[in-house]
Amino acid sequence: MKAQDGTEARPTRDPRDERIAVTGIACRLPMAPDPAAFWSLLRGGSHAITDAPEGRWDIPQDSAADPGTRRGAFLDDPGLFDAAFFGISPREAVAMDPQQRIVLELAWQALEDAGVVPESLRGSRTGVFVGSLRDDYASLIHRHGSDAITRHTMTGASRGVIANRVSYHLGLRGPSLTVDSAQSSSLVAVHLACESLRSGESETALVAGVNLNLLTESALAEERFGGLSPDGRCYTFDARANGFVRGEGAVALLLKPLGRALADGDRVLGVISGSATNNDGATDGLTVPSAGAQEDVLRRAYDNAGIAPEAVQYVELHGTGTRVGDPVEAAALGAVFGPDRSPEAPLLVGSAKTNVGHLEGAAGLVGLLKVLLSLRHRELPPSLNYASPNPGIPMDELGLAVQRSLTPWPRPDRPLIAGVSSFGMGGTNCHVVVEEPEAGPQEESAAEPGSGAGAGGVVGGGVVPLVLSGGTPGGVRGVAGGLVPLVEGGADIRGVADALLNSRALLGWRGAVVGADRDEWVSKLNALAGEGAAPGAVIGSGPVTEKPRVVFVFPGQGHQWVGMAVGLLDSSVVFAERL
Structure with a gap:
């Protein structure tokens, strides 16, 4: 088809036909080793912020470092790994960045949660997209000098191999890349995965985000940059906003085109209707955000989704609780969502950073997981540490309200629609639009999402x-x-x-x-x-070969004793149907 200028015109695309289903989820977060535990933490209005574990960071108590440097949300033992399960030798496992280990385990768990036998994807066009910005483990290895470098160090310490390790182990032939756009990395990975699925480059996609805070120097760098809250709390949109608190962990999702997921009878946990990414460009400073650029990424995400902003009921904020960032984010939200919104129905907003800290490269996926669980349970959990609005955020004027308690969604009679934002310090912004799945047979699942028990x-x-x-x-x-x-x-x-x-x-x-x-x-x-x-x-x-075939044998005419097989007939629906 030719356009008026003689060039090939792009075919008109209906965004509703290009939606992406989330069919499997897994996570390993502080005080939340699985999605059910994470939902319990969110729903209960709890947080996982503690002092740093003994031996994690070498920051003396009497040093000049800010007290907030010693606070965060931490995994109990990020180095735990079942190497034998994945056929990895102990020597290679030791050389592997724990981020590789965690993502490998969560990829397997997300597949099982979706009811997908990992071996069934071998040779398929399944893509792997991982968001990560840290390589603390590589620095720790090199700190020990040349004797610590082995034949496994090059692959074990490479961030790119976080994604490649999953593709290698599962035999996946789709794109495989680790994304680093700073703090927006994992949500940008979701955006790239959805584009790959829509183009047909991938037929299924595993997406993950991971962040581990292993290095003292990383903590000091963030403190001296001015990003950390000296209170060890994240006061998102609050007048006390003075920085963020660090967090660590990982989240993994399995994505699939919605039409294929429904045709295959998959359980759909949520629908990604659209997304967009851009950059702030030239601002007053490299790390100074742009309200105009954030407004643009929001508008394009909803245009791509074919959804009017006034239909959105909740947005999971980037919400770092910084003096500069929060007012800029609020201004962009107000410009997009405020004009057509009734004062009685403000846009509800919140941030999981108040619960588990800022997971930086994995933060966007933490927010997306929170929204998926909120859709599943049809409840909105509270955003913590909010008492009075930041003076630079006129909440009523912008049509915004912080979600302060556990409530049902504001309009459960309408389709539940939410947005998730994530912004990188270098200006790379991303926003993802999420809807609840349409009611249907896939709603009748045997298990809570994240339990790994499948449909x-x-x-x-x-x-x-x-x-x-x-x-x-x-x-x-x-x-x-x-x-x-x-x-x-x-x-x-x-x-x-x-x-x-x-x-x-x-x-x-x-x-x-x-x-x-x-x-x-x-x-x-x-x-x-x-x-x-x-x-x-x-x-x-016993040896695992092919799936065994089961045969029941009943000799003769069945009259060797009275009532032969009646017990089985009563107790087994399958046997009764066949008989």
Whole structure:
């Protein structure tokens, strides 16, 4: 098709046909090792800010460094890694940046949460997009001199390999890149992944963001830059705003074109309707943000999504709690969302940085995960540390209000729509538009998102086996323990059983729990998790070849004894259907 000037005209695109589904989630955050724990932290209005763990940073208490340098949200042990599970030798594992290790584990968990057997993606055009800006571990290695450098150092200390390691282990043939646009890195990675899916370059995409604060010098650099709050708190949009508090951890998502996800019967946790990225360009300083550029990225994101700004009910802020950044962000939001908004229905805003600190390169994905969980539960959790507005932010005039308590969404009778912002210190801005999934069969899931149990089925009576799998006996017992709260919480047992058998990798060690009611399943799972013995709870190992075929054999005419197989007929829906 030719345009009037004779050039090839681009075909008209309907943004509603280019939406992207989020089908799997995983996280490892301070005081929140999984999405369910993160939601509990958010919903309860809690935070994970503590003093730095002993030995983490070498900052003497009597030094001139700001007290806020010693505060943050920290993972308990960021170096923990099951190297044997991924076939990695101990020597190579030691040389690997813990960011590589964490992202590799979370990629696997996100796939399992989506009900995707990792091996099924081998050779596929699955892209891997990771946001990260830190290489503290490389600095720690080099600090120990030439004797610390091994044949694995070059790959282990490379930030680019964070993404490449996932592609290599899973055999993925799509794009594989680590994005560094400073603090907006992980949300820009989401934007790039969505564009890759829309163009057909990728057919599925794993997106992750990771940040670890391992180096004393990194903490001092941020303090001397003037970014850290001396109080060790993030006062987003508040009059006390004086900087951010550091955070660490990682988030991973599995993305897929919405049409394909629905056709494949996937559980959809949220829909990315559009996104945009730009840069501030020339401002009064390299790190001084531009309200005009932020306004532009917001408008283009909603244009790309085909959604009017007045339909948006909530925005997860970049919200670092800085004196300069917060008023600029508020002004851009007011310009885009304020004009057509009723004073009785202001745009609600908040920031997860008040809960888990600023995860810098991973911050955008933390905000996106918060929004996905809020959509799932149809609730908005509070943004902490807000008492009175920053004098530079006229909230009423801009049509904004900070979400200060746990509430339902303001208009649950309308489609739930939210935005997520993330801005880099060098001026790279990104905004992503997210909607709740349309109601349908995919809403009936067996498990809470992030539980790893996959999609569900229909509740029914009778004996049901739960087949567990792991790389080691401890791995099987860990799966058993992880299932206990899911089963106690009323999950569809048949759906869980189906997902465990058909939507997870079948590894070398297996366990099985057979029960007929919830109390029995819980009791036997607890026994298996605690290395105890119980009838109907077993664990063992064996070679994993192809999926076995199961055959029932009943000799003769079936009259060897009265009522032969009647018990199985009563207890097994599948057997009854076949018979």
